Amino acid sequence: MKDFRFWGLLPAHLLMMCTLIVPILIIIAVSVSTRGAYGGFEFEFSTDAYRQILFNEGWSGEMEFNPQYLFIIARTAVLAGLATLICMVLAFPVAYWITLQSAQMRTLLLFMVTLPFWVSMIVRVYAWLIILGNDGVIESALRATGLVEDMDTLLFNNGAMLVGMVYSYIPLMILPVYASIEKLDRALIEASHDLYGSRMTTLRRVILPLCWPGLGAGAILVFVPCLGTVLEPILLGGGKIMMMGNLIQMQFGGARNWPFGAAIAITLMCLVMGVLIVNGLRAMRQAQLKAESI
């Protein structure tokens, strides 16, 4: 019992080592391996998988530049970024309004924000499928009012995926933003007002700057899962508009190109790590600035 410090941590470390750290090293190895004849892979060094991200092999073996996978990577980053931005714009006013309510009301409203989050992800995405789909709720409603006779489907485009992503992850934005607004010193807002700052000036010069840490925390919480999202592109994007998540999934499913899937997975992991590292450095610099100013 004396060294509980060792035995207590052992299961957690063993679990993460065996199911995560070692397998990720294997993924890296697979991404530089050769594709097996019947799917899977063979440990034989080759950079084909990474080259495939950028180039296409012509029929006579010449390599030509093909940006299709770069487009997928870019689309993933842009959509995740847009979803994060929309979440910020929606979450801030809602979180602000909640902080103005009575204590009981605040608890209730925060519970209501998190409640949909408890409902299974696949059910939430399915809900948007029947709202936006062919003969879906929106289409039927528009037809009933006689505004439109026939319309293109609202599904299977970037917008549908974006709606799904924002809907799925917005509670992760509201909670940290709420926390940062809650902590805000009201006296500062009143001081700004006393100094003849209008409400808009106060918002821009006092409230928003003080809430950046909350918005930043929310942005990370939304952006990272959006980068790796799978269900939205498959169901709302129809599987035709690819994002990195379903591209990876395809390589280990139907397409059976494990080295290529591993290469994309490593790319995605590097992207996420990059975001987290940049964020960590920014937080460190801010803490430093704060320490210096005191």
Next chain:
Amino acid sequence: MAFKHNVRQYRGLGPFTVVFFAWLYLPIAVVIFYSFNENRLVSVWSGFSLKWYAEALSNRNLMNAVQTSLSVAAIATICATGIALMAALVLVRGRNVKYRRVSETIVNLPLLLPEIVLSVAVLILFSQVGLANGFLKLVIGHTTFCTPFAFLPIRARLQGMDSDFEDASADLYANRWTTFRRVTLPLIAPGVFAGAMLAFVISMDDFITSNMLNSGGSTTLPVYIFGLIRQGTTPELNAISTLIILVSLIVAALALFIQARGATTNTH
């Protein structure tokens, strides 16, 4: 509260929030509403009926998927909570723990990586080890990503609690095990419960990993639903979804209730 006199108030915030909440709950309401539709086509209303519920509840494959999901979630929750509890005790209460920060990062690693990468990791691992049992694969995979979700509430509870009680217990010659069983565990029980609950819900909800590891005989509920969705939307799917929503809401309310009770006992 006059707008003029409250400088913290902004015009239009209230209506904006109301619209926001409507948007947040509209999809759920739509799913529930159309589950009572008698028509085969989801959004063409032709009358009230409960027949899709009868159909869902008598669907053998669905019930098998529910059973698989529940068993996987139950075992993964127990494993993850146990592992997380031990790790949290060491990382919060332990003195002179070496590499505390690194250890904490390792426990939380699944949160730092996109789940699709985790799922590829376990898939490749199992293919290398040659593990063929679908159920066991699911349990191991789920335990991994559930552990940090169990860990965080337990850690928060431990951090928010003074070690005075434990010290007092030690002063009264209780050994470590007795102290843990009679003092620490009852005090952090709400945190442990919250962690276990979170782990259970995350496991029940998981699609990406379960789908990646999907092999005959061990299909979880979300993977089964995904298969149905691909065949087209039906009111039966709405009925299944409504039942899931109902269970989720009950679980969420229960969790909130227990958390609120834990918070009040803590302040005394």
